[in-house]
Amino acid sequence: MMSAMDLKPRRVLVTYESVTGNTKRVAEAIAAVIPGAVLLPITEAPDPGEYDAVFVGFWCDKGHASEAADAYLKSHPSYPFILFGTLGGVPGVGYSVTYENRVREELTAAQVPFRDFRLWQGKIDPELVEKSKARFPMTPERLSRIAAAATHPDAADLKDAQVWALEQLTGS
Numbered sequence: 675m676m677s678a679m680d681l682k683p684r685r686v687l688v689t690y691e692s693v694t695g696n697t698k699r700v701a702e703a704i705a706a707v708i709p710g711a712v713l714l715p716i717t718e719a720p721d722p723g724e725y726d727a728v729f730v731g732f733w734c735d736k737g738h739a740s741e742a743a744d745a746y747l748k749s750h751p752s753y754p755f756i757l758f759g760t761l762g763g764v765p766g767v768g769y770s771v772t773y774e775n776r777v778r779e780e781l782t783a784a785q786v787p788f789r790d791f792r793l794w795q796g797k798i799d800p801e802l803v804e805k806s807k808a809r810f811p812m813t814p815e816r817l818s819r820i821a822a823a824a825t826h827p828d829a830a831d832l833k834d835a836q837v838w839a840l841e842q843l844t845g846s
């Protein structure tokens with residue numbers, strides 16, 4: 675079992691882009707288990723070179739990494755970022771896999787040598803659900819997907835994010 679005592683890097687930045695709070699909650703959970711970690715919104719993120727490890731969190735915006743985080747990553751090629759994110763879909767299933775692969779491919783093409791990329795589910799803003807009804811019919815499957823996302827990120831997700839984050843820093 676990893677503990678904060680085993681951490682190797684000393685200066686750690688956790689930066690995130692979040693509109694409805696899901697990615698921010700994951701970022702806060704991660705920063706909370708890393709002693710001395712600096713937690714900043716992506717708009718205030720300094721040059722990653724000032725840190726030994728940089729976690730960058732973003733949300734899935736219509737199948738792409740949210741814009742400000744994407745721009746930050748691509749404007750610092752060659753830094754080995756550690757990536758995390760939230761999305762409405764279930765990580766590892768169907769469309770979420772397409773999204774994850776797309777982000778990986780785009781960053782690789784932009785020569786951003788990220789170390790890992792983990793996703794957690796995040797509730798979908800009710801206003802967006804309302805607006806998208808016109809474009810996407812509310813099938814029973816869609817309604818149940820939205821309902822399933824509504825409780826995330828939950829306590830288990832946040833704990834999982836903390837374990838994952840410590841593993842990133844201990845290199846195991």
Ligand SMILES: Cc1cc2nc3c(=O)[nH]c(=O)nc-3n(C[C@H](O)[C@H](O)[C@H](O)COP(=O)(O)O)c2cc1C
Pocket residue numbers: 691692693694695696697698732733734735736737738760761762763795796797798799802
């Ligand atoms: C404009 C918009 C577009 C979205 N597009 C997708 C999408 O393509 N796929 C998906 O799984 N979730 C999508 N979502 C859901 C968000 O990625 C999810 O709710 C995320 O956790 C929001 O993060 P935040 O609370 O940190 O802003 C979208 C949400 C919004 C508001």
